[in-house]
Amino acid sequence: MxxxxxxxxxxxxxxxxxxxxxxxxxxxxxxxxxxxxxxxxxxxxxxxxxxxxxxxxxxxxxxxxxxxxxxxxxxxxxxxxxxxxxxxxxxxxxxxxxxxxxxxxxxxxxxxxxxxxxxxxxxxxxxxxxxxxxxxxxxxxxxxxxxxxxxxxxxxxxxxxxxxxxxxxxxxxxxxxxxxxxxLQSSSRKAQIINNIKYSIHENLNSDISPEKLAEKHNVSYAWFRKSFKEITGQSPGQYQLNLKIQKAAKMLLETDLGISDIAYQNGFESEYYFSRLFKSKMSLSPSRYRKEFLNRQVNNSI
Missing domain, CATH: 2.60.120.280 (Regulatory protein AraC)
Structure with a gap:
């Protein structure tokens, strides 16, 4: 023209x-x-x-x-x-x-x-x-x-x-x-799918379901799922899943008498060593140190 x-x-x-x-x-x-x-x-x-x-x-x-x-x-x-x-x-x-x-x-x-x-x-x-x-x-x-x-x-x-x-x-x-x-509707639909997948991650936290399986379960491609998940949450699906596991493990360290190897196993980690290394990288303390400092604070607060 x-x-x-x-x-x-x-x-x-x-x-x-x-x-x-x-x-x-x-x-x-x-x-x-x-x-x-x-x-x-x-x-x-x-x-x-x-x-x-x-x-x-x-x-x-x-x-x-x-x-x-x-x-x-x-x-x-x-x-x-x-x-x-x-x-x-x-x-x-x-x-x-x-x-x-x-x-x-x-x-x-x-x-x-x-x-x-x-x-x-x-x-x-x-x-x-x-x-x-x-x-x-x-x-x-x-x-x-x-x-x-x-x-x-x-x-x-x-x-x-x-x-x-x-x-x-x-x-x-x-x-x-x-x-x-x-x-806007597309964005809303995207957020709805990602929220459903986040719920699935919470529900299957112990089973260590893979991101690829999650995408398949919700009828979306893994590439779309990974990109959209990070866009909405700011984290990759794997990091989101790992952070949830570390948070759950931290709670178990403080609220149960389970050994560290048992906590690692119940949260789907392949070994106590692998769990301890990831826990320290996220929480700045090893699992045993994290539990010990919490117990020490409890003792000091009760005096």
Whole structure:
């Protein structure tokens, strides 16, 4: 698709003839910024041009979709983040921001700037916030097609074009909203599966069930399970299982008279030596020293 950009001045005679539907389109564009060229290019109007070192503040909403290429984005509530193809970021009125493509890659961007009472209502929905302005959509043919219709509508500037453009922008926002909800549901589903697996680990702590068996039992691949488990808990499945065993063994050392070899065996460790080495690495004390210090504290407290 050819590059295109148009900036619409609210309150002009042509604009005044069209009824207010609560969402006004202020600018629309598609631009392919080549590698090695300074960003933004000089064609930006003064009100939109910005020096990257200083950033920019707008008085409108903008939806920006990076169709290809890579870059960075930074705003008032978030630090600098990498932007990959398929990323959408929102610019909010009165919120400082800056962004640019990587010099060696450039990028292709679609954008629409908008405002109005209904726009304010839409942008207050749960999935949209200035604190979390980036949403990853990936490649979406329907989304691109609507953007192309939006650009064509503004380009040919027929009767009711702003209202039609407003409807198309609402469709874009609806697709972004649906994409964000699906991502949340996916995350929720992922957390549910991992929580079920964590429960299985607790239930099978003595049997030393392998992570591979746990994944198979819950109908997920081991690669997905390992990655998702660490993402949610911050630990690998093996480390999580080991930490639980060490915690249980520590409790048994303090609450029972069982020998260390028996405690090691009951918690699925292959030998007393192996158990003692792992216990010391986690608790900074050997099992016998851990038990002795606890007993000494009890004696001292009773005096």
């Amino acid at each position: 050819d590059t295109f950009r148009k900036y619409i001045t609210p309150g002009t005679e042509a604009d005044a003839k069209q009824p207010d539907w609560g969402i006004s389109i202020l600018n629309v564009g598609h631009y392919i910024h080549p590698a090695g060229k300074k960003y933004p290019d000089a064609v930006h109007p003064d009100a939109y041009f910005f020096d990257y070192s200083k950033g920019r503040v707008l008085s409108e909403y903008q939806l920006v979709y990076i169709a290809s290429g890579t870059g960075t984005f930074e705003a008032e509530f978030i630090g600098k983040v990498d932007v990959q193809p398929g990323t959408i970021f929102f610019l909010y009125p009165g919120i400082w921001h800056r962004f640019k493509p990587d010099e060696k890659n450039g990028w292709s961007e679609y954008w629409v700037g908008f405002g109005g009472s209904y726009a304010n209502h839409l942008m207050k929905q749960d999935c949209f916030s200035a604190e979390h302005p980036l949403i990853y959509m990936g490649f979406n043919a329907e989304f691109i097609n609507i953007f192309i219709q939006l650009i064509d509508t503004i380009k040919f500037d027929g009767m009711g074009s702003n209202q039609l453009a407003g409807c198309l922008t609402i469709q874009l926002l609806g697709l972004v909203y649906a994409s964000a909800l699906l991502k």
